[in-house]
Amino acid sequence: MGIVGDGLERAVQQAFTRPIPKSAGAQMRYLVKQLKGTRAVADALGVSQRTVERYVKDQIRRPRPDLAQRLQDAVRTRWQPRIREQARRQAATSTGLVIDTRARFGFTAAPGTTDDARLRHLTLALPPAYAARLFDAQQAGATDDQLRDITAEALGEIYFRDGGRRAQALMVEFTDVEQLDFEL
Incomplete structure (x- = not known):
């Protein structure tokens, strides 16, 4: 993994x-x-x-x-496979995940903007929908790049696009991950 x-x-x-x-x-x-x-x-x-x-x-x-x-x-x-499955199901349906990461975030944006990639330390609560997508992809045998893309999409939606209130066309790139932790 x-x-x-x-x-x-x-x-x-x-x-x-x-x-x-x-x-x-x-x-x-x-x-x-x-x-x-x-x-x-x-x-x-x-x-x-x-x-x-x-x-x-x-x-x-x-x-x-x-x-x-x-x-x-x-x-x-x-x-403890039942406890493990119960925790996944609860995160995917009601509680979501908390992500704590230090990584380089870059953006695909209009030329000439100041959206150069830089290191950021983020701690955010991801909604259950993204937790479900991550766990489903992991269960299906997704590669780490695919899991990273789902994580980047979640971080882009929650943090950078603020749920659709700003920067709707912003595409987030999640690279050079130094630290990544999830909590249920």
Whole structure:
């Protein structure tokens, strides 16, 4: 995933009601239960089936750093799917998203204007319609560029065009993203 997709995932993970399992053995047992077998877990993590079995039996307790990260990421992506879906649905129907970004914004405007691209730090509430578009595009497997275009359109409409009250023909370009965070 890219910066926008990762930001959306972090926002949804803030809705978790319980922390993910801490130990490598507990994480492996959770994955074995979710993927219904040690072979599927071994294939997903890039290790042998016997290694997975050793973690499940707590014969190995401390994974290598790269395996520990892959294991934690695999658990986090599957953790509390109902809570995750509920948070997405609530943001898409009623609450929307809050975006906090520091990026370069440029505009397609009439020649000779002062709309050169410059860094801005914006914190805005996006309405539920844009949250729904972002989550739907993410679920459909959109690229980060497509998610960035939807985000640029939302920021352009809410901040720069002020809901249609000014600069109606302004097209916003969202580039050089230094920081991007979403909150539900």
